Amino acid sequence: MHNPKSAAxxxxxxxxxLQLRHHNYRFLTSTSRSLLFTPFIxxxxxxxxxxxxxxxxxxxxxxxENHQASSTVANVDEWKWKLSMLxxxxxxxxxxxxxxxxxxxxxxxxxxxKRMGLYSELFGKVxxxxxxPLPNYRPDLDxxxxxxxxxxxxxxxxxxxxxxxxxLDRLQxxxxxxxxxxxxxxxxxxxxxxxxxENANSFVDESVMEKVLQKRSLRMRNMQRSxxxxxxxxxxxxxxxxxxxxxxxxxxxxxxxxxxVIVISGETGCGKTTQLPQYILESEIExxxxxxxxxxCTQPRRISAMAVSERVSAERGESLGExxxxxVRLEGMRGKNTHLLFCTSGIxxxxxxxxxxxxxxxxxxxxxxxxxxxxEGSSSTSS
Numbered sequence: 001m002h003n004p005k006s007a008a009x010x011x012x013x014x015x016x017x018l019q020l021r022h023h024n025y026r027f028l029t030s031t032s033r034s035l036l037f038t039p040f041i042x043x044x045x046x047x048x049x050x051x052x053x054x055x056x057x058x059x060x061x062x063x064x065e066n067h068q069a070s071s072t073v074a075n076v077d078e079w080k081w082k083l084s085m086l087x088x089x090x091x092x093x094x095x096x097x098x099x100x101x102x103x104x105x106x107x108x109x110x111x112x113x114k115r116m117g118l119y120s121e122l123f124g125k126v127x128x129x130x131x132x133p134l135p136n137y138r139p140d141l142d143x144x145x146x147x148x149x150x151x152x153x154x155x156x157x158x159x160x161x162x163x164x165x166x167x168l169d170r171l172q173x174x175x176x177x178x179x180x181x182x183x184x185x186x187x188x189x190x191x192x193x194x195x196x197x198e199n200a201n202s203f204v205d206e207s208v209m210e211k212v213l214q215k216r217s218l219r220m221r222n223m224q225r226s227x228x229x230x231x232x233x234x235x236x237x238x239x240x241x242x243x244x245x246x247x248x249x250x251x252x253x254x255x256x257x258x259x260x261v262i263v264i265s266g267e268t269g270c271g272k273t274t275q276l277p278q279y280i281l282e283s284e285i286e287x288x289x290x291x292x293x294x295x296x297c298t299q300p301r302r303i304s305a306m307a308v309s310e311r312v313s314a315e316r317g318e319s320l321g322e323x324x325x326x327x328v329r330l331e332g333m334r335g336k337n338t339h340l341l342f343c344t345s346g347i348x349x350x351x352x353x354x355x356x357x358x359x360x361x362x363x364x365x366x367x368x369x370x371x372x373x374x375x376e377g378s379s380s381t382s383s
Contacts, residue, residue: 075101076108083116083129094130096141102127154230155319158223162322162337165219169212213291216337220290220323224282227317236315245271249279256280256363273297273367274312280363281323281340295340296358297365298348302328304368309333309342 079102086095102109106122113120113129120127121134123141128134139145227233240246245266255262266272277297284293299305309326316324325334327343334341345366351358358364 071101072105072108075105076112079105079109079129080112083113083118086118086129086131087116093132094128097127098125099127154227154232155317155322158227158317159319159322161223162219165216166336169215172208172212214288216291217285217288220285221288224285224290224316230317233317236317240271240275240315243269243271243275245275245279249275252276253279253283273299273308274315277340277363277365278312278315284362290339292362293339294361295363295365296348296351296361297340297342297367298345299342300345300368302331302344305342305344306331312340312342 082095086092103122103125106120106127109127109129110120110122118129118131119133120129121136122128123138124143126138126141128138128141228237245252252264264272264276277295281290281293281295284290297308299308305326305328309324310320313320313322313324318324320326321333321335321338323337324340325338325342326332327334327341327347329344329346348364
């Protein structure tokens with residue numbers, strides 16, 4: 001027979017040590033052991049009884065491993081079916097999965113894909129099986145690098161196309177400039193032509209350059225037509241048609257074609273500065289001579305040369321420095337494809353000092369001649 005006082009004191013001490021305030025407690029631990037503890041107090045006999053159930057680590061781990069193994073087998077079987085369907089389907093090229101189970105079972109999936117003649121790769125949290133070899137990195141599967149929609153302006157597209165075509169033309173020019181030389185190494189009796197034309201190379205260079213310029217002219221015409229047919233180009237053309245200079249466009253072009261020098265006068269804002277050089281450039285481009293055309297338009301002040309060039313390039317749907325550029329003292333923006341150059345009168349004078357014939361220049365505009373100073377007068381006299 002147990003002593004009631006000793007049993008009660010034992011239970012109180014036990015409750016304090018476990019920091020428990022109720023009669024029924026249940027403790028479960030998954031790391032080491034599972035303990036089910038239920039104290040029972042008999043008010044009749046004042047005795048304590050303890051029911052304890054213990055689960056060993058081996059039993060718990062065994063159950064967990066069995067469950068994981070069965071899950072892996074089921075997942076691999078499912079992937080076997082997926083890969084078989086991938087091989088049968090001619091349209092699909094790969095399988096992309098973000099399932100955690102697939103990352104867990106990636107080694108088994110990779111071995112299975114290899115046996116079936118497929119390729120697999122683990123990109124971070126994404127498992128990919130493919131019919132073709134996979135790279136080490138896939139930006140489209142990188143969550144830290146989100147996809148963005150990039151819109152390239154039409155002017156930038158034209159500039160890139162022009163640079164690529166210019167590079168191809170340069171390659172063609174270099175290849176065609178190579179002329180087969182006479183092979184006089186293997187035969188001593190080979191006859192040497194002593195009457196070879198010394199200008200043969202220059203003749204070939206000129207013919208090749210003409211072909212390159214013709215191709216460039218064709219490209220310029222296609223680019224101009226695409227801009228004129230675009231919504232922005234049509235809107236800009238409607239604005240240009242509203243200017244008074246547009247009504248005299250055909251007459252001006254005919255007068256320029258028939259005469260060496262003409263004088264054009266008009267009210268302020270009629271479009272003399274911005275439209276007349278464009279009319280000539282557009283006419284030459286449309287006739288397939290755009291690459292052969294080179295126009296210089298002088299302005300009395302550098303600020304006007306810069307502002308007008310920017311306006312004309314915008315009306316053509318291009319960036320400044322493409323077919324339209326400017327050149328002032330200590331500053332300028334022009335490129336190899338610039339065919340309309342706005343500059344100050346001093347720039348033209350310096351050009352005349354080094355090249356009096358203005359080689360390569362087809363048209364010269366001296367704008368605002370009524371405001372002429374010493375430079376404008378000298379330019380008019382030299383021209």
